[in-house]
Amino acid sequence: MAVAALLLGGVVLPSAQALPPEDTFDAAWRIVRDSHFDPTFNGVDWDAVATELRPRAAAAGSAGELRQVLREMLARLGQSHFAVIPATADTLDGASRDLSGTPGFDVRLAGREFLVSSVDPAGGGAAAGVRTGWKAVILDAVGVPALLSTLPESLEPRLLQVEAWRLASTRLRGPAGSHLSVTFEDGAGRPVSMDVERRQEIGLPVTVGNLPTIHVRVDAHRANTPAGGTAGVIRFNAWMAAVDPLFGQAVDGFRRADGMIVDLRGNPGGLAAMLMGISGHFIDERKTLGVMKTRDNELRFVVNPRRVNSKGERVEPFGGPVAILVDALSGSASECFTGGMQALGRVRVFGQPSMGQALPALFSRLPNGDVLIHAYGDFVTANGTRLEARGVVPDEVVPLEQSHLLAGRDRPMEAALAWIDTARTLRDR
Amino acid sequence: MMTFRPGPGRALALRMPMAAMVLVLACGGHAHAQSAPGAVSSPRPAAAGPVAERKDLPSARSVLDRHVEAIGGRAAVLSHSSTYARGTLAMPAAGVSGTLEVFAAKPDKTLLKISLGGVGEVVEGFNGTHGWSVSPMTGPMLLEGRQLEEKRFDAEYNSELRDESRYASIATVDEMEFDGRPCYKLRLVRKTGGEDFEFYDVKTGLKAGGISTRETAMGKVTATAVETDYRRFGKLMHPTTVRSQVGAMQQVITITLIEYDKVPPSVFDMPEEIKALLK
Numbered sequence: 113m114a115v116a117a118l119l120l121g122g123v124v125l126p127s128a129q130a131l132p133p134e135d136t137f138d139a140a141w142r143i144v145r146d147s148h149f150d151p152t153f154n155g156v157d158w159d160a161v162a163t164e165l166r167p168r169a170a171a172a173g174s175a176g177e178l179r180q181v182l183r184e185m186l187a188r189l190g191q192s193h194f195a196v197i198p199a200t201a202d203t204l205d206g207a208s209r210d211l212s213g214t215p216g217f218d219v220r221l222a223g224r225e226f227l228v229s230s231v232d233p234a235g236g237g238a239a240a241g242v243r244t245g246w247k248a249v250i251l252d253a254v255g256v257p258a259l260l261s262t263l264p265e266s267l268e269p270r271l272l273q274v275e276a277w278r279l280a281s282t283r284l285r286g287p288a289g290s291h292l293s294v295t296f297e298d299g300a301g302r303p304v305s306m307d308v309e310r311r312q313e314i315g316l317p318v319t320v321g322n323l324p325t326i327h328v329r330v331d332a333h334r335a336n337t338p339a340g341g342t343a344g345v346i347r348f349n350a351w352m353a354a355v356d357p358l359f360g361q362a363v364d365g366f367r368r369a370d371g372m373i374v375d376l377r378g379n380p381g382g383l384a385a386m387l388m389g390i391s392g393h394f395i396d397e398r399k400t401l402g403v404m405k406t407r408d409n410e411l412r413f414v415v416n417p418r419r420v421n422s423k424g425e426r427v428e429p430f431g432g433p434v435a436i437l438v439d440a441l442s443g444s445a446s447e448c449f450t451g452g453m454q455a456l457g458r459v460r461v462f463g464q465p466s467m468g469q470a471l472p473a474l475f476s477r478l479p480n481g482d483v484l485i486h487a488y489g490d491f492v493t494a495n496g497t498r499l500e501a502r503g504v505v506p507d508e509v510v511p512l513e514q515s516h517l518l519a520g521r522d523r524p525m526e527a528a529l530a531w532i533d534t535a536r537t538l539r540d541r
Numbered sequence: 542m543m544t545f546r547p548g549p550g551r552a553l554a555l556r557m558p559m560a561a562m563v564l565v566l567a568c569g570g571h572a573h574a575q576s577a578p579g580a581v582s583s584p585r586p587a588a589a590g591p592v593a594e595r596k597d598l599p600s601a602r603s604v605l606d607r608h609v610e611a612i613g614g615r616a617a618v619l620s621h622s623s624t625y626a627r628g629t630l631a632m633p634a635a636g637v638s639g640t641l642e643v644f645a646a647k648p649d650k651t652l653l654k655i656s657l658g659g660v661g662e663v664v665e666g667f668n669g670t671h672g673w674s675v676s677p678m679t680g681p682m683l684l685e686g687r688q689l690e691e692k693r694f695d696a697e698y699n700s701e702l703r704d705e706s707r708y709a710s711i712a713t714v715d716e717m718e719f720d721g722r723p724c725y726k727l728r729l730v731r732k733t734g735g736e737d738f739e740f741y742d743v744k745t746g747l748k749a750g751g752i753s754t755r756e757t758a759m760g761k762v763t764a765t766a767v768e769t770d771y772r773r774f775g776k777l778m779h780p781t782t783v784r785s786q787v788g789a790m791q792q793v794i795t796i797t798l799i800e801y802d803k804v805p806p807s808v809f810d811m812p813e814e815i816k817a818l819l820k
Binding site: 146147354357389392411414420424475477 | 682759789790817818820
């Protein structure tokens with residue numbers, strides 16, 4: 113699923129079998145042939161793709177070579193949510209790659225540079241003194257220009273953000289307890305080199321089927337608006353079922369707030385059925401957020417109004433202003449939710465345009481043990497907006513700027529808090 | 542006149558679409574099925590219209606009666622007032638699996654519990670009046686409108702007898718391959734609206750599966766279910782494997798235990814969060 117594709121690009125799954133590589137190729141090709149939502153395959157001659165690439169798959173001398181062919185096949189579709197999660201490392205030196213540890217800071221691409229976009233107060237980065245707004249210059253002994261040079265020049269900005277982050281992530285992460293050697297450039301342009309401890313990722317470990325384990329986290333806190341109001345801020349990192357009760361408890365804590373902010377920055381998606389439940393905390397009617405169109409069917413994501421709180425008591429969904437924060441790493445279910453709520457006019461969206469990878473997908477185990485992620489539906493919001501390759505465009509675009517990060521400011525959050533004041537004033541009139 | 546007991550096979554087959562939706566219809570991924578070994582063949586439902594029974598084929602009534610005899614007979618079917626079934630549910634291609642329990646009681650009470658790794662417990666029920674579901678992904682929900690009507694229809698404990706009072710028409714419309722077996726295809730038009738197609742093995746008389754369309758929280762969903770591996774539990778035979786397919790998604794239910802007349806009425810009590818929704 114989207115979560116796995118984006119978050120865990122370097123993760124390997126357990127076990128694989130030694131089988132003729134063409135068996136795996138054929139299986140992957142057939143799965144796409146049989147389940148792709150578009151019988152024209154986005155205008156690609158799918159039979160011709162098999163004719164061209166199957167001999168190369170049959171000649172693949174390693175798991176990595178086969179995956180290259182599979183990825184090339186999937187890339188021909190030019191769509192998101194077609195990917196392979198390896199069951200073994202691509203190369204021998206990657207055989208022991210363990211990405212269980214995180215340095216406790218994240219980065220985003222700004223131009224051709226990585227900026228530290230967030231620092232987890234409990235992580236190794238904070239302990240080492242990493243600050244938001246610093247530029248990452250060398251990651252794990254590889255210079256950022258060299259790292260980015262592996263990406264095609266032709267990538268459009270939206271995809272460049274995603275692919276660059278994925279590259280950086282494979283460098284940032286490593287075995288828990290290991291150290292990341294990193295060189296930054298601070299706000300004054302001075303180099304700062306340090307070793308940052310990678311700590312075990314925190315959160316509730318959740319494993320769904322063949323997918324790698326995801327550590328689910330829900331954070332909630334109360335924030336003040338500029339005019340002295342209060343807003344409940346809820347952030348979660350993946351759309352997994354374990355989120356729902358925690359989200360509900362958080363909403364319960366903020367029912368009397370002047371507004372709420374759902375922070376989906378960096379949230380790459382998950383189980384989209386959850387859209388129906390989470391949206392119901394803010395909408396009191398069974399409205400349609402969007403429609404998933406498969407080859408055989410159209411299925412609606414309909415709001416389930418949440419009229420019972422976490423204690424089992426009757427309540428009404430929150431009726432005050434709701435803002436959603438997104439960025440270039442908000443994908444899939446996060447986009448379906450945000451785009452759907454935006455189309456209904458229920459929320460105001462702040463931040464940067466989202467990933468534009470909003471195709472509902474399935475995952476299937478291939479004969480060699482790898483997992484194939486493959487889109488089987490298209491998602492269109494209630495007002496007819498197709499999010500794939502477009503993403504959610506915020507109502508208020510707030511670019512990521514180094515000066516704000518260096519100053520410790522969270523501009524999208526500030527903009528959302530200010531809007532809650534405005535919305536509250538309008539409502540009170 | 543017919544009466545039947547609602548074999549869990551019937552109950553499970555009808556609930557498969559919802560179970561599939563709960564897990565799969567998410568932006569995240571799940572099982573692929575169509576190229577998987579043993580995938581269900583899915584003859585398309587015919588367009589709705591007047592039922593025309595083919596005169597060269599056995600009557601629908603005789604096909605249904607033969608099935609009842611094959612599973613143990615009408616008297617055995619009518620001898621029970623409640624059923625409990627336990628088993629597993631899997632989406633093999635995705636590696637998703639879990640446990641499943643089905644409770645059913647006269648006249649029309651049902652409860653389905655599915656517990657899936659990484660997702661949690663999904664519960665669906667009908668207590669004779671209210672239909673509801675509680676899912677860790679969507680929260681508690683009361684069924685309304687068409688969804689509730691269909692739930693009521695499917696909850697009928699003796700529904701598998703295909704009492705003619707419940708149908709506008711029942712007809713044998715074809716003899717065809719279904720799941721690789723020659724089968725009689727029956728078309729059952731419900732008085733409450735909608736139609737189901739069922740397939741009965743020409744050789745054994747046993748029901749081989751069906752195609753059902755049901756209203757769900759996400760709209761209409763058509764599922765094809767294949768019922769195999771009949772085993773005897775007490776006086777009755779039941780299918781212990783139900784492979785169901787909704788579009789590109791496949792699920793497999795395996796029944797390991799069926800007991801009769803042990804289900805306490807309290808099983809069908811609505812959970813507190815559902816009661817709160819009714820206030």
